[in-house]
Amino acid sequence: MEQIVDPETLLKEITSAAEKAGAIKIRVKGQVGWEGKSVPILKILFRSKPENPRVLLSAGIHGDEPAGPHSVLSLLRAWKEAPLSAFLQDINLDLFPMINPSGLEKNTRENATGIDLNREFAKGHPAHEVRLLMNDLRHRRYDLSVEFHEDIDARGFYLYEHFPDTKDPFAPSIIARLEENGLTILKDPVIEGMPAQNGIIHPGKGRKRSHFRRHGWPMAIYMFRHGTPRTITLETPTTAPLDQRVRMHRLAFETALEKLLQAKKR
DSSP: OOOOOOHHHHHHHHHHHHHHHTOSEEEEEEEEEETTEEEEEEEEEEOOOTTSOEEEEEEOSSTTOTHHHHHHHHHHHTTTSTTHHHHHTTOEEEEEOOSOHHHHHHTOSSOTTSOOGGGOTTOSSOOHHHHHHHHHHTTOOOSEEEEEEEETTOSSBEEEEEOSOTTSOSHHHHHHHHHHTTOOBOOOSEETTEEEETTEEOTTTTSOTHHHHHHOOOHHHHHHHTTOSOEEEEEEETTSOHHHHHHHHHHHHHHHHHHHHHHHHO
């Protein structure tokens, strides 16, 4: 996949792919402006039966993590292909494909005003992009939230999984699926200052609650605190080729959907 560095061009490709995939709505939640430019924050909706699980997928909250929005584009282009098509007919999906367009253009973690959007979710007056998300999400309930991220320092894939029921983690199946496909997993015992095992971090273990109070809530904690019982944050290594990072995201997302649907049938 060729990397698209212009946010407007990438959003046009994503919108076109979503329309072809059968999205029921593509909503503009607001505009983000910088240096004379204005780019929309889009929310894309896919629907099946009302009783089916509700899933939130988001990408591009950090501008220097382009694999997220490109993975969304790849998913949309493969919407009607197996195994993805089988999972998607049994879920209701809300999708934010690019949360930080100004950061994507500048290739910076922060937005154009220097704010890390993924530390704004506990603030009374968050950055504009985060306010748009919070206005939309605060009254919604999802069964699963998945975020596409990258780590410029990582030598392999890892993930965070936040959920209350330790009897049914999704993360081991995600790691196993990636390893089966020959993809590298980061197996350091400590990742981002937290204990990790086989590429899996469970937020809260080894890190005091005050950490998020000092540095700000990420989106995953916000979603968990507002009723989403399971949040998964996927981290691909930025040093790997874009196609490989996109493949990691796709395999991980498909595995998470598979696990969710299996759990709902029990």
